[in-house]
Amino acid sequence: MSAIKPASVQRSTVAVRPRLMLTNTQFSILLLLPALLTLVFTVLYPLLRGIYLSFHSYSLVDLASGIQWVGLDNFKTLLSSSAYRSVWGTTLIFVAGSVGGQFLVGFMTALVLNQDLAQRNLFRGLLLMPWIVPTVVSALLWKWIFNQQYGIFNYVLHSLGIISSFKAWIGDPSLALFSVTLANIWKGFPFHMIVLLAALQTIPVDIVEAAIIDGATALQRFRYVVLPHLRYIIMIDLLISIIWTFQSFTTIWTMTEGGPVTATTTLAISIYRTAFQAFDIGMGAAIGTIWLVAMLIFSVLFVRLLGGTRVEL
Amino acid sequence: MLSFTHRRRLVQWLSYLYVLVLLVLALFPIAWMVSSSIKPIEDLFVIPPQWIPQNPTLATLNSVIYGDYGRGSLFPRYFANSVIVTVGTTIFCLVVATLAAYSFSRYPFRASNGLMVGILSTQMFPQGMLLITLYLTFLALNLLNTYPALILANTTFAIPFAIWILKGFFDTVPREIEDAALIDGCGRLGVLTRVVLPMIAPGLVAAGVYTFLIAWDEYLFAATLTIKPEMRTLPPGIIQSFVGQFYLNWPNVMAASVLVTIPVTLLFIFFQKHLVQGLTAGAVKG
Structure with a gap:
C-alpha cells in the first residue's frame, strides 16, 4: 500500500508540467461548444430572425419591396381574423384529442403490462410497432384504411352495423379532424405506454404490498400509491407530448394537407401554407411567434401547477 | 363475492383479453399494409376486401424499385x-451530444442548468418558423438540395433529445471510477473516451437508434430544403412519386411504405432493449 502513495503524488506533480491546462469550467464549456454552436446556427438564430421577421412585411412573391417594418400589423391582422382563430380551435381539438387518447390508452396498457403476465416483453415489443413505423407511412396507411370506397374502416364498421352507409372519413369536413386524430392516437400511444410502464416498475414492491395488507382496494392503491409516485413522470410525459403534438405536421399534411377546405388546418399546417405556399414570410413568422409565446407561458404554468417543487432535469 | 384467487384470475383473464384486442388494433393496420403491397391491383379494389392475398405477387414491389412502363424509378x-x-445526422448528433451531455453531467458550472433547460426548450419552438430562416439561409449559402443542409436541419430536434438521453446514462456512472482514473494520470478527455464511454455503451446505442429513427422519419425539412427530385429522401420522395393531387397510386404507395418500414423495423428488433432503456433512463430517475 505504501508504494502506491508516492506514485500518485509523483503523477499529480507530472500533471503540473507546462501544457494547456484548463479549469474545469473551461473544459466544460469546451465540451459544450460544438452542440451550442450548432444549435445557435440551426435554432437560436432562426428563432430570433423569425421573431424579427414577424414585425416586418416580407413576401417572396414581391421581392422588389424587400423587408419592410410594419410594427404590430401582422399580429393585428391575425388576431382580428376569424380564420386564424379557427386554426387555434382546430389545433386545440387535435392536441387534446391526440394527447388525451394516447395517454389514456398508453397508461391503461402500462397498468395492464405491469402485472405478472406471461410474454409481457413480447407484448410490449409488438405494441411498440406503431411508434416505429415512419410517420409518412402511417399517415398513408390510414388514408388507405379510411378510403371511402375500398377502405377497410368503412367495411368493418358497416359489417358490424355501426354505420349504415360508407362515409368519407377524409373527404368530409366534419369527419376529417376525427380521422386524423385517430391515426395520430394509433401512432403515438406506445410512447406513453413505454414511459409510464418504466415508471410503474420503479414503485417499490413493499409499498404496494403494505397497502394491500392494510386492506386498500385496487382503486385506493391506484389513487394513493401509484398516482403520487408517478406524478412527476406523468407531468413530463404530458408536457413533451403536448409540445410535440402542436408541432405535428407530417400526419396531417400527408392525409389531408389541412383540408378539406381548412377542416384540419392546425398551426403547424398554417405556418407552412402561409410562408411556403403563399410566400408571406412575415405573416408566417408572426403565427410562429404567437405560438411560441403561448407554448412558453403554457409550459411554465403547467410545470408550476403539476410539478409543485422545482423541476430537476 | 368472489374469493381472492378467483378475482385474481378474473383480472388476469381480462388483462390478456385487453392485450389481445389492443394487439389486433395496433398490428392489423401494419399487416394490412403488407397484404395490400403484395396484391395484384385488381384484388386491391374489391369489396369485401381480400384479407389474405389470393394471388400474391411481387410485381408492385418490383415496379417501385425498378420502375415500370420503361420509366426508371427514383426509389433507390x-x-x-x-x-x-x-x-450523417446520427454520427454528427452522437458526437456533439455526447460531449455536451458529459459536460452537463460531470462539470456543471453556474450557467449549466440554464443552458440545459434552454436546449431542451428548443423542442417547443415551432419548426415551421425555424424553417423559414433555415430555408433563406441555405438559399443564400447555396446549400439547398445538399446533404449538409438536411443534416444540419435535423440537428434542431435530434441534438436536444440525444443530450437528454445521454445525460441520464452519464449520471448513472459512479464518480469514484473517474476520480480513480484521473488520479492515475488519465487526462479529463481520456477519462471520457477510455473509461466512461465504454461504460455507457448502451446509452450511445439508445441515443443513436433514437436519432436514426427520427432522422429517417423527417418530412417537413426534407420536403422544403430539397427541390431537385434526385436529392429527396424517402418520406417526401414517396409523396412526390406516388401521391398526385387527384390520383393516388395505392398499390405502389403500400409497396413503397413496406420498403421504407423494413430498415427501422430491423433496427428496432435488434436494439429494442436499448431503445426502451434510453427512452426511460432520462425520465424515470425523477
Missing part, C-alpha cells in the same frame, strides 16, 4: 439519400 436514389442523411 431516395433510399440512398435517406441512408446518407440519416447516418
Whole structure:
C-alpha cells in the first residue's frame, strides 16, 4: 500500500508540467461548444430572425419591396381574423384529442403490462410497432384504411352495423379532424405506454404490498400509491407530448394537407401554407411567434401547477 | 363475492383479453399494409376486401424499385439519400451530444442548468418558423438540395433529445471510477473516451437508434430544403412519386411504405432493449 502513495503524488506533480491546462469550467464549456454552436446556427438564430421577421412585411412573391417594418400589423391582422382563430380551435381539438387518447390508452396498457403476465416483453415489443413505423407511412396507411370506397374502416364498421352507409372519413369536413386524430392516437400511444410502464416498475414492491395488507382496494392503491409516485413522470410525459403534438405536421399534411377546405388546418399546417405556399414570410413568422409565446407561458404554468417543487432535469 | 384467487384470475383473464384486442388494433393496420403491397391491383379494389392475398405477387414491389412502363424509378436514389442523411445526422448528433451531455453531467458550472433547460426548450419552438430562416439561409449559402443542409436541419430536434438521453446514462456512472482514473494520470478527455464511454455503451446505442429513427422519419425539412427530385429522401420522395393531387397510386404507395418500414423495423428488433432503456433512463430517475 505504501508504494502506491508516492506514485500518485509523483503523477499529480507530472500533471503540473507546462501544457494547456484548463479549469474545469473551461473544459466544460469546451465540451459544450460544438452542440451550442450548432444549435445557435440551426435554432437560436432562426428563432430570433423569425421573431424579427414577424414585425416586418416580407413576401417572396414581391421581392422588389424587400423587408419592410410594419410594427404590430401582422399580429393585428391575425388576431382580428376569424380564420386564424379557427386554426387555434382546430389545433386545440387535435392536441387534446391526440394527447388525451394516447395517454389514456398508453397508461391503461402500462397498468395492464405491469402485472405478472406471461410474454409481457413480447407484448410490449409488438405494441411498440406503431411508434416505429415512419410517420409518412402511417399517415398513408390510414388514408388507405379510411378510403371511402375500398377502405377497410368503412367495411368493418358497416359489417358490424355501426354505420349504415360508407362515409368519407377524409373527404368530409366534419369527419376529417376525427380521422386524423385517430391515426395520430394509433401512432403515438406506445410512447406513453413505454414511459409510464418504466415508471410503474420503479414503485417499490413493499409499498404496494403494505397497502394491500392494510386492506386498500385496487382503486385506493391506484389513487394513493401509484398516482403520487408517478406524478412527476406523468407531468413530463404530458408536457413533451403536448409540445410535440402542436408541432405535428407530417400526419396531417400527408392525409389531408389541412383540408378539406381548412377542416384540419392546425398551426403547424398554417405556418407552412402561409410562408411556403403563399410566400408571406412575415405573416408566417408572426403565427410562429404567437405560438411560441403561448407554448412558453403554457409550459411554465403547467410545470408550476403539476410539478409543485422545482423541476430537476 | 368472489374469493381472492378467483378475482385474481378474473383480472388476469381480462388483462390478456385487453392485450389481445389492443394487439389486433395496433398490428392489423401494419399487416394490412403488407397484404395490400403484395396484391395484384385488381384484388386491391374489391369489396369485401381480400384479407389474405389470393394471388400474391411481387410485381408492385418490383415496379417501385425498378420502375415500370420503361420509366426508371427514383426509389433507390431516395433510399440512398435517406441512408446518407440519416447516418450523417446520427454520427454528427452522437458526437456533439455526447460531449455536451458529459459536460452537463460531470462539470456543471453556474450557467449549466440554464443552458440545459434552454436546449431542451428548443423542442417547443415551432419548426415551421425555424424553417423559414433555415430555408433563406441555405438559399443564400447555396446549400439547398445538399446533404449538409438536411443534416444540419435535423440537428434542431435530434441534438436536444440525444443530450437528454445521454445525460441520464452519464449520471448513472459512479464518480469514484473517474476520480480513480484521473488520479492515475488519465487526462479529463481520456477519462471520457477510455473509461466512461465504454461504460455507457448502451446509452450511445439508445441515443443513436433514437436519432436514426427520427432522422429517417423527417418530412417537413426534407420536403422544403430539397427541390431537385434526385436529392429527396424517402418520406417526401414517396409523396412526390406516388401521391398526385387527384390520383393516388395505392398499390405502389403500400409497396413503397413496406420498403421504407423494413430498415427501422430491423433496427428496432435488434436494439429494442436499448431503445426502451434510453427512452426511460432520462425520465424515470425523477
